[in-house]
Amino acid sequence: MNLKFLVPVALAGLLAGCGSVLSPGHASHDFIVTGAAPDHLFVINPRTRKVVSDFTIPDAHDYVSVIVPSPNGKVAYVLVNRTRSIAGINLRTGKEVFRANLESPGERLTCMYAFDVTPDGKELIVYVYRTRLEIDQYKVQAPRFLIFSTAGGLHAKPLREFPAPRRVQMVLAKKDGRSFFAIGFNLYEYDLKTGRLIKRRGILDWHRPHHLRPDMLAFWPVTEPTGIFSSPVYSTLTGPGTPSGGVPETSLLTLNLHNGHLAYHDIGRTDALIFSTVIGPQRKWAYGAYTQLTKIKLDGAHWRVADRVNLPHTYYSVNISPNGKDVYVGGTMCDVIIYDARTMREKGDVRLPGCDDQATATLRVIERR
Amino acid sequence: MHWRVWSLISGGVAAVAVLLGTVGAAHAAMMPPAAARAGLAVVQAHCSACHRETAPGHFARISEERKSPEGWAMTIFRMENVHGVRLTQKQLRTILRYLSDVQGLAPSETRAGRFALERRPNHPILKLPYNLPVMCGRCHSLARVALTRQPASEWRKLINFHVGQFPFLEYQDGSRDIRWWKIASTQLPAKLAKLFPLHSAAWRQWRNRPRADLAGVWIVHGDMPGRGDYYGTALIRRRSWDRYRARYVLHYANGAAFNGSSDAIIYTGFQWRGTGTLGGKPVHEVYFAAANGSRIRGRWFLAGHSEIGGDWDAARTTGAPKVMAVIPSALEVGTRQRLILVGRGLRGGVDLGPGTKARILVRRPYGLILSVRVNAHAAPGYRTVRVGGVRSRDLLAVYRRVDHLEVEPAFAIARLGGGTLAPVDAQFQAIGYTNVLGAHGRVSAVRLGAMPVTWSVAPFNAEAAKRGDVRFAGTLRQDGLFVPAEGGPDSKRQFSADNTGDLYVVATRRTGKTAVVAKAHLIVTVQRWIKPPIY
Numbered sequence: 001m002n003l004k005f006l007v008p009v010a011l012a013g014l015l016a017g018c019g020s021v022l023s024p025g026h027a028s029h030d031f032i033v034t035g036a037a038p039d040h041l042f043v044i045n046p047r048t049r050k051v052v053s054d055f056t057i058p059d060a061h062d063y064v065s066v067i068v069p070s071p072n073g074k075v076a077y078v079l080v081n082r083t084r085s086i087a088g089i090n091l092r093t094g095k096e097v098f099r100a101n102l103e104s105p106g107e108r109l110t111c112m113y114a115f116d117v118t119p120d121g122k123e124l125i126v127y128v129y130r131t132r133l134e135i136d137q138y139k140v141q142a143p144r145f146l147i148f149s150t151a152g153g154l155h156a157k158p159l160r161e162f163p164a165p166r167r168v169q170m171v172l173a174k175k176d177g178r179s180f181f182a183i184g185f186n187l188y189e190y191d192l193k194t195g196r197l198i199k200r201r202g203i204l205d206w207h208r209p210h211h212l213r214p215d216m217l218a219f220w221p222v223t224e225p226t227g228i229f230s231s232p233v234y235s236t237l238t239g240p241g242t243p244s245g246g247v248p249e250t251s252l253l254t255l256n257l258h259n260g261h262l263a264y265h266d267i268g269r270t271d272a273l274i275f276s277t278v279i280g281p282q283r284k285w286a287y288g289a290y291t292q293l294t295k296i297k298l299d300g301a302h303w304r305v306a307d308r309v310n311l312p313h314t315y316y317s318v319n320i321s322p323n324g325k326d327v328y329v330g331g332t333m334c335d336v337i338i339y340d341a342r343t344m345r346e347k348g349d350v351r352l353p354g355c356d357d358q359a360t361a362t363l364r365v366i367e368r369r
Numbered sequence: 370m371h372w373r374v375w376s377l378i379s380g381g382v383a384a385v386a387v388l389l390g391t392v393g394a395a396h397a398a399m400m401p402p403a404a405a406r407a408g409l410a411v412v413q414a415h416c417s418a419c420h421r422e423t424a425p426g427h428f429a430r431i432s433e434e435r436k437s438p439e440g441w442a443m444t445i446f447r448m449e450n451v452h453g454v455r456l457t458q459k460q461l462r463t464i465l466r467y468l469s470d471v472q473g474l475a476p477s478e479t480r481a482g483r484f485a486l487e488r489r490p491n492h493p494i495l496k497l498p499y500n501l502p503v504m505c506g507r508c509h510s511l512a513r514v515a516l517t518r519q520p521a522s523e524w525r526k527l528i529n530f531h532v533g534q535f536p537f538l539e540y541q542d543g544s545r546d547i548r549w550w551k552i553a554s555t556q557l558p559a560k561l562a563k564l565f566p567l568h569s570a571a572w573r574q575w576r577n578r579p580r581a582d583l584a585g586v587w588i589v590h591g592d593m594p595g596r597g598d599y600y601g602t603a604l605i606r607r608r609s610w611d612r613y614r615a616r617y618v619l620h621y622a623n624g625a626a627f628n629g630s631s632d633a634i635i636y637t638g639f640q641w642r643g644t645g646t647l648g649g650k651p652v653h654e655v656y657f658a659a660a661n662g663s664r665i666r667g668r669w670f671l672a673g674h675s676e677i678g679g680d681w682d683a684a685r686t687t688g689a690p691k692v693m694a695v696i697p698s699a700l701e702v703g704t705r706q707r708l709i710l711v712g713r714g715l716r717g718g719v720d721l722g723p724g725t726k727a728r729i730l731v732r733r734p735y736g737l738i739l740s741v742r743v744n745a746h747a748a749p750g751y752r753t754v755r756v757g758g759v760r761s762r763d764l765l766a767v768y769r770r771v772d773h774l775e776v777e778p779a780f781a782i783a784r785l786g787g788g789t790l791a792p793v794d795a796q797f798q799a800i801g802y803t804n805v806l807g808a809h810g811r812v813s814a815v816r817l818g819a820m821p822v823t824w825s826v827a828p829f830n831a832e833a834a835k836r837g838d839v840r841f842a843g844t845l846r847q848d849g850l851f852v853p854a855e856g857g858p859d860s861k862r863q864f865s866a867d868n869t870g871d872l873y874v875v876a877t878r879r880t881g882k883t884a885v886v887a888k889a890h891l892i893v894t895v896q897r898w899i900k901p902p903i904y
Contacts, residue, residue, distance in 0.1 A: 108533060110536050112536065112537070112540070129532075129536045131529075131532065131533035131536075133533070135419050135421075136419045136420050136421075136429050136430050137430065137526045137529065137530070138526075138529045138530045138532075138533030138534070139529055139533075140529045140532045140533060140550070140554070166539065166548075166550055166551075167539050167540065167545060167549075167550075169540060185548070204546060213546060215542075215545070215546055217540065217545065291864040291866075310863065310864065311864065312864070312865055313858055313864050313865035313866075314864060333858070
């Protein structure tokens with residue numbers, strides 16, 4: 001089965017380490033970071049359900065999309081300007097500390113929602129489509145990965161460039177800091193320094209018995225708090241016991257950014273769409289959002305939908321508190337709702353002031369001491 | 370974009386560039402030399418900075434394409450809005466006419482895509498070979514493709530433009546699971562050039578044909594779904610080599626007036642694009658003249674509501690006698706009715722076959738008005754209409770009862786309104802059929818035309834019932850017009866959903882204790898924000 005619409009989305013970045021990152025004895029609190037058109041970047045305190053910061057992103061041009069926080073949670077890198085610029089905003093002061101306007105003489109560059117920051121916070125890996133603009137025609141060029149230094153300032157230029165495959169929808173830095181993943185037709189792993197292709201594994205051409213060719217549009221690569229990226233994958237189950245034409249099945253793809261382990265688990269018949277998912281810190285539950293909030297039990301090899309509640313409207317993006325007690329849904333319109341992860345009951349909501357539309361803005365969670 | 374392009378294409382009151390004094394030369398080729406020179410001069414002045422004139426009158430890219438007037442209007446619109454070309458209204462019209470005439474399409478080359486130019490609602494997308502329905506038909510009706518002629522090199526550039534301008538198309542449903550770019554950039558250009566080449570015998574012949582003069586008195590017949598047949602005359606006067614003014618004296622089937630007027634430009638010698646009024650409402654006309662100028666057919670539609678409109682069929686008052694239409698197209702037994710025979714040269718008595726008696730009430734320029742009695746035992750089925758020596762089959766049927774109905778269209782899409790966008794309505798009509806026993810005991814269904822019915826809506830399935838689509842999606846009027854609700858999140862619906870709906874449209878015709886019922890499927894969906902002249 002296919003998702004009905006192209007819903008561009010947001011991408012992930014990394015938090016300070018992974019779920020077990022908190023050092024004992026140092027109290028830290030999680031904050032939600034999200035954005036909205038025309039040019040807002042919000043920091044939300046989920047405990048008080050208040051917007052604690054409402055920053056203005058310069059030259060966003062009515063477009064705020066993928067948000068990638070730096071590993072120390074101090075800067076948020078935001079895809080703005082209709083996918084032509086990445087702005088780094090200091091999450092304490094709101095000051096723009098980094099700006100990469102994706103441009104090249106005679107070319108139009110577009111970040112296809114896919115970028116990430118390296119675990120040391122020093123580099124941004126940005127996937128771009130390139131089109132050569134000639135006097136009377138456009139010429140499509142091969143896509144590239146551009147590597148920027150996060151210390152590049154407000155006129156950052158790429159340090160390195162590598163050739164890239166087409167139709168990549170997500171870039172995720174591996175936790176060892178040596179390579180990064182790109183998700184497209186396949187799962188590619190590249191050397192961060194040289195751009196050498198290290199490994200390629202099938203995504204579109206997966207080999208799963210009794211599963212037809214899958215469909216996946218993962219632009220919501222939230223990896224906190226576990227360091228595991230997850231995404232729904234839609235396919236059709238065939239084989240003995242299934243009616244002719246098969247049965248629509250939803251699976252969960254997981255990619256462990258610590259060790260590169262890629263896995264698929266069926267979670268049940270596709271009765272409802274899920275746009276994005278997040279894995280809970282104890283790796284016992286996952287949550288997915290769209291018009292419903294879906295709770296998925298991760299029971300050894302057997303994963304299944306355990307609960308599902310209706311949401312007030314469509315939400316594209318889901319995330320979870322570091323302790324796994326609260327689930328956050330956002331994106332699409334102008335509110336973020338907090339749910340009790342155990343009971344799936346609403347605990348509160350946060351309205352975003354001055355918001356035109358969150359649309360594809362990512363919902364990220366950072367931790368502050 | 371829609372309205373700007375229309376004011377550019379059609380011969381509305383804002384029209385400026387009328388070139389006079391070249392009528393004589395119009396018969397020599399597609400356009401008179403003075404108009405051709407004026408067009409060429411604008412292209413040289415405003416396009417050649419980027420599209421280099423590689424040979425006299427030959428411009429890079431421009432001269433490698435042929436398109437409809439709407440196609441060229443969209444290109445010019447894009448050049449203005451994306452690439453900063455600045456043209457006066459007069460220059461716009463001059464260039465549009467020039468390109469449509471010298472880089473246009475022959476009549477046969479427009480045939481497959483006319484439905485799109487005519488804005489026919491709920492028309493299925495074109496059936497084109499290869500993987501074009503997936504590669505192009507995901508976004509386009511394919512008429513956009515079928516109304517373009519260019520070599521493989523230009524098709525390739527067009528594909529490059531698509532990805533350069535809309536890079537996310539490779540990520541959309543239907544393309545992200547195939548290697549869209551690889552297929553599009555390697556296989557597709559040659560296939561498209563074979564189907565829709567720049568050079569064709571049809572165009573070579575057509576471009577050298579003299580323009581037909583469309584001035585004269587015309588007999589008009591048409592059908593406006595939801596309102597029924599209309600008929601009358603059109604007086605078309607020539608204002609210049611490519612411009613006409615028309616006055617319409619028309620009537621609905623019941624005789625009520627449906628008058629109008631229009632100003633039109635003829636592109637490529639046969640494509641009538643008019644703007645005017647019909648029945649007091651502003652309309653646009655997309656018509657196509659026959660090569661010899663003996664007939665004009667197409668569709669008109671309301672300005673701002675292209676889904677509402679009617680078929681248009683006009684024939685000259687002079688020519689071989691013929692019946693174009695009979696209004697109404699079916700007579701119930703045991704009745705006496707007024708009947709209109711639309712046609713020309715209708716002299717002599719009228720005979721509608723056994724069991725009928727026809728009396729000519731009055732002769733009009735567009736045909737005859739009759740009083741017809743059909744006795745209770747007249748045989749049902751199609752009747753041959755005889756007027757003097759003219760015989761016409763399948764234009765009139767006699768029926769005893771309506772055996773079944775069909776709702777047309779069987780599948781329709783309506784779109785929610787709201788904000789700056791008007792809703793897209795859906796017009797339905799119920800077509801009656803009677804069963805007739807023929808030779809060898811075979812029963813055939815005879816089409817009787819649109820029938821008065823009672824209209825209602827019902828949920829299409831259990832999901833639609835659960836969502837309450839009937840309550841939220843809009844209103845079906847008793848003339849078969851579905852008017853969608855307002856768009857946007859509706860807090861009264863589950864998930865604050867839009868007022869979309871999945872509905873059955875139900876037509877019920879009751880006669881005594883019996884009822885004949887038919888259904889159509891209606892999807893009420895979200896707004897279409899991009900409204901180009903050709904999808």
